Amino acid sequence: MENFIYYWCVTYTQCSIYTISAINYNSPHGGNMKKLEALFLTGRTVWQGEGMESGKEGELYTKACCMLEMNPEDMKKIHVNENESVLVYNDYGKVVMKAVKAKEELPEGMVYAAYGSWANVVVCPDTNSTGMPYLKAIKVTIKPVTQELANNSLDLVEKTYMSKI
Amino acid sequence: MEVIKDVVCPFCGCVCDDGEVIVDGGHITGTKNLCRIGHAKFMHPTHGQRHLTPMMRDDKGELKKVDIDTAIEESARILAEASWPLLYGWSATLCETQQKGIELAELVGGVFDNTATVCHAPSILAVQNRGYPVCTLDETKNYADLIIYWGCNPMHAHPRHASRYSIYARGFFRERGKRDRTIVVVDPRKTDTAKMADIHIQPYPGTDYLIVSALRMILNGVEPQQDVIAGVPKETLYEVFDAIGRHQFAMLFFGMGLTQSPGKYMNIDPAITLISDLNKHMKAVLQPMRGHYNVAGCNITAAYETGYPLAVDFSKGYPTYNPGESSATDMLIKEHADAMLVCGADPGHSFPNKALEHVANIPVININPAINPTDPLSDIIIPCAFGGIEYEGTCYRMDCVAIRVKKVIDAPEGILNDTEILERMIKNIKKMI
Numbered sequence: 041m042e043n044f045i046y047y048w049c050v051t052y053t054q055c056s057i058y059t060i061s062a063i064n065y066n067s068p069h070g071g072n073m074k075k076l077e078a079l080f081l082t083g084r085t086v087w088q089g090e091g092m093e094s095g096k097e098g099e100l101y102t103k104a105c106c107m108l109e110m111n112p113e114d115m116k117k118i119h120v121n122e123n124e125s126v127l128v129y130n131d132y133g134k135v136v137m138k139a140v141k142a143k144e145e146l147p148e149g150m151v152y153a154a155y156g157s158w159a160n161v162v163v164c165p166d167t168n169s170t171g172m173p174y175l176k177a178i179k180v181t182i183k184p185v186t187q188e189l190a191n192n193s194l195d196l197v198e199k200t201y202m203s204k205i
Numbered sequence: 206m207e208v209i210k211d212v213v214c215p216f217c218g219c220v221c222d223d224g225e226v227i228v229d230g231g232h233i234t235g236t237k238n239l240c241r242i243g244h245a246k247f248m249h250p251t252h253g254q255r256h257l258t259p260m261m262r263d264d265k266g267e268l269k270k271v272d273i274d275t276a277i278e279e280s281a282r283i284l285a286e287a288s289w290p291l292l293y294g295w296s297a298t299l300c301e302t303q304q305k306g307i308e309l310a311e312l313v314g315g316v317f318d319n320t321a322t323v324c325h326a327p328s329i330l331a332v333q334n335r336g337y338p339v340c341t342l343d344e345t346k347n348y349a350d351l352i353i354y355w356g357c358n359p360m361h362a363h364p365r366h367a368s369r370y371s372i373y374a375r376g377f378f379r380e381r382g383k384r385d386r387t388i389v390v391v392d393p394r395k396t397d398t399a400k401m402a403d404i405h406i407q408p409y410p411g412t413d414y415l416i417v418s419a420l421r422m423i424l425n426g427v428e429p430q431q432d433v434i435a436g437v438p439k440e441t442l443y444e445v446f447d448a449i450g451r452h453q454f455a456m457l458f459f460g461m462g463l464t465q466s467p468g469k470y471m472n473i474d475p476a477i478t479l480i481s482d483l484n485k486h487m488k489a490v491l492q493p494m495r496g497h498y499n500v501a502g503c504n505i506t507a508a509y510e511t512g513y514p515l516a517v518d519f520s521k522g523y524p525t526y527n528p529g530e531s532s533a534t535d536m537l538i539k540e541h542a543d544a545m546l547v548c549g550a551d552p553g554h555s556f557p558n559k560a561l562e563h564v565a566n567i568p569v570i571n572i573n574p575a576i577n578p579t580d581p582l583s584d585i586i587i588p589c590a591f592g593g594i595e596y597e598g599t600c601y602r603m604d605c606v607a608i609r610v611k612k613v614i615d616a617p618e619g620i621l622n623d624t625e626i627l628e629r630m631i632k633n634i635k636k637m638i
Contacts, residue, residue, distance in 0.1 A: 079410055081393070083461060084362035089242035093216060095253040096554060097576045133558045144358075145395040150410065152394060156554055157578050165559035168469075170330065171322050171516060171532025173557045175465035177410035193578035197553045201565040202581055 074118040075183035078110075080128070080162060081152045081176050088154035102192045105156030108182070109142035114149070120184045127185040128153075128162055130178065133200070135161035136187045151182065157193040161200055206234075213610045214243040215297075215593025218495035218603030219363050219370070226613045233594075233614055240364035247594060250614065255575055256588040257617055268586065273619070276587050277626065280546070280570040281633035283585075287544035287568075289520055290315035293322075293533045294550030296497035298623055299598030299610065303499075303506040305627035306548060310519050312634055316542070317517045318533040319503040320496070320550045327464040328493040329504065329514050330528060331473035338480050340456075340490045341604045342369075347376035351452040351487075353389045355476065356413065356462015357494045360397040366494070371456065372401060387448045391416065392462060404444050408435040411467040417475040420445065424482045455489040495603035498593070498610075499549075502601035537563045546570045548623055549592075553578030572623050589623040590616035598624070 091101030108126060120126055126139045128151075135158050146152055153159040155175070164174035190196035212224035224247075225237035232251040236244045249255075259276035260268040271279075284290050292310045295303045296319050303319075310317035321329060345352075352371045359366040367373055372383050379385040390402035391413070399405045408416050412435035419434045423446050432439050449455065457480060463472040476491065483489035495501045504514035511517045513526035516533070529535055533552075536542040537560035544567055552564060554577060564582045571583035574591045590596050593610035601607050616622065 081410060082465070083358060086241060086361045086364060089216075089361070089364075090245045092554070093242050093245040094249055095575060096551065096578055097254060142394075144397060144399075146393065147407075150393065160555070160557050160561070163557045165534070165538050165557040167529065167532065167534055167538065169529030169535070170469045171326050171528040171534055172464060172469045173323065173534055173538075173560075174467060175323065175557070176461065177466055193554065194576070194581050197561065197578040198581040200558075201561045 075181050076114055076118045077179065077181050078114065078149050078151045080159075080178040080180040081146070081150055082155045082159045082163065083152065083176075085154045088156060096193050098192070101156070102190075105154050105158050105193065106138050106189050107140045107153065108137040109144070109146070109152040110139055111146055111148045111150070112141050114151070115139060115141065118182065118184055125185050125187055125189060126182050127187065128180050128182050130162050130180045132164060133161040135196075135200070136185060136189050138189060139182075139184075151180070157196050158190075209611070209613050211611075212613060213593060213600075213608055214239050214246070215498045215591070215600065215610055216243045216246050217363050217498060218501065219366050220498050220600060220602040220608050221365055221369060222608060228613055231614055242364060246591075247613075249575060250591050250594055250616075253575065256586055258619065259588065260586045262584045273587070273621065276585050277629045278633055280585050280587070281630050281637060283544050283568045283570060284309070284313045284315070284546060284630070285634050285637045287313065287315070289536070289541055290544040290546065291533055291536045291542035292317050292546045292548070293552065294320065294548045295503040296320040296500035296550055297592070298549030299499060299592045299596075299600055300502045300506045301598045302549065302592070302622075302624045302627060303503050304510060305624055305631065307507060307510045307517070309546070309627055309631055309634070310517070311524075312631060312638070314520045314522070316531050316533070316536055317507065317511075317519070318531065318536075319500060319507070319515055320555065321500055321504060321515050322533045323465075323555050324461070324496050324500065325464055325493045326515055326528060326532065327470035328459075328473050330470040331477055334470075335474055335477035338477065338484075338490050339492055339604065341606055342492070342602065345456045345492070346370050346374040346379075348378055348454040348488075349376075349456040350379055350386050351389070351448060351455040352386055353391070353455065353457045354398055354402075355391040355457060355459040356464075356466070356472075357458055357460025358392065358396040358398045359458070359494065360401075362460065362496070363494060366458075367398075367401070371458070387452060389445055389448065404441065404448065406437050406441055406445070408437050412436065413463055413466065413472045414468050414475060416442070417472070417479050421475065421479055421482050424449070424479075424486065449483065449486055453487055455483055455487055457489070457491040458494050459491065460494040492604060498602075499600035501603055501605050502599065502607075505601055505605060534560050542567060544568045546572070547579055547583070548572040548627070551577040551579050553580070553582055572626055587626055588620055589626055590620050592622070595620075596622040596624075
């Protein structure tokens with residue numbers, strides 16, 4: 041019951057925290073696919089920092105920022121193995137990332153990505169007149185996909201934002 | 206081969222000043238004492254890729270090399286003709302450049318904002334409400350025996366912070382380092398910093414306000430009625446209370462866990478009041494963990510020049526301050542900005558989806574030393590020298606201590622530093638308006 045009260049207390053219009061679950065749905069190609077609803081957290085990793093400073097067009101930055109750190113139990117729920125592609129999506133955007141087991145343990149129902157071009161596709165841009173968007177605790181859905189990751193951050197930004205013009 | 210000592214690292218807010226850089230034939234071949242990120246930064250000018258000439262998009266949208274004068278003239282024209290240009294970034298460059306940026310913003314009636322908008326701007330808003338109870342990092346090292354890391358992960362974001370200024374540092378009154386200190390970490394994840402904590406509080410993400418309120422209740426002698434508060438057992442909060450009783454000087458370092466989560470500045474506002482309550486029991490101060498090496502410097506320079514620390518709007522002919530309207534993110538998300546100058550930052554990396562959608566639709570001038578994901582959105586790219594490596598100047602550490610950064614190597618032929626690029630842009634604009 042306490043859990044419910046706290047979830048209710050911290051409900052925001054676009055970024056509500058609610059009971060996290062894995063949902064079954066039938067894939068149009070047949071077979072039973074799973075998708076996971078989770079809270080998306082962002083932050084720093086030292087590899088992301090090293091990647092940023094050695095060149096954001098390079099492999100270090102791409103590798104650090106395209107990774108989606110997940111709790112191993114959540115990975116089992118949606119039948120995703122280490123280094124497989126997942127689509128992370130919500131009302132703000134969708135991006136293909138690479139699922140990995142979290143090096144820094146996090147509870148089930150939460151996922152973590154190093155702050156960067158990939159994470160920014162799905163964060164909530166509303167600032168509520170504070171200047172600061174919601175960059176942590178965003179509701180996302182995750183499902184396994186076979187799509188390729190972007191080559192690097194410049195490629196991702198080009199495909200995500202320039203193709204709309 | 207030369208080893209340059211006492212080199213200041215221009216990466217994060219730690220601004221470590223004990224770096225050593227090995228220079229051979231005008232190129233950096235190694236560093237000593239710096240963390241892996243600082244080392245990567247010093248190795249980049251020589252060993253990484255960078256643009257060596259300015260570039261401009263032609264009618265087909267392809268980037269073509271141009272000479273510096275054409276790039277600067279065209280940039281000046283874009284800014285002079287814009288109704289409400291946004292001049293953004295500034296945190297990864299020196300104070301002397303920031304001053305030019307402010308002069309330029311005033312000249313073109315634009316908005317001057319820095320990367321704090323997606324970082325510690327909420328902290329500045331809270332500080333303007335409540336006060337700024339801080340001290341320098343040296344005082345932390347020498348006095349602090351209760352270290353609280355709230356919503357930050359210095360092991361990853363500020364790698365040498367714990368060893369230079371807090372957990373492991375052997376201070377004048379804390380000679381045994383970690384053994385003289387108690388570490389409390391508040392983070393929903395078991396981060397590498399949390400693994401070193403004596404007490405790890407794991408709240409649900411975005412519920413820090415509840416934890417701060419509960420701690421304030423306990424400090425003021427009122428027992429919270431719930432047994433579990435925001436996912437944290439009440440006993441854990443009482444453990445922190447016991448620790449408070451056994452220590453003399455508390456230091457609260459906080460980061461994006463408070464500023465970027467739901468609540469934003471209203472997470473830091475009660476944290477400042479918590480410091481006030483802690484001061485009834487012991488000496489307590491706080492310190493925002495500033496990210497870039499000169500983000501604090503930009504707020505100081507802007508406050509010195511305009512009266513406001515960020516989100517300064519010159520469109521009325523005099524500086525005004527209205528975060529939420531004159532913040533860079535809002536200027537873009539609401540599609541108010543009709544041109545953008547980026548200098549010393551990378552919105553392609555750090556701005557959310559809707560902001561970048563608008564950036565893609567407006568003319569963008571990108572002044573940066575390295576290749577970055579703002580390049581695909583840019584119409585003019587002007588490469589500049591690396592501040593703190595290829596030219597010297599002033600920066601401010603996270604605790605607002607001014608430190609002079611050194612020049613250790615020359616920039617490649619034809620690459621100017623950004624202070625000079627902006628100076629030339631200002632001269633051009635003065636001829637146009």
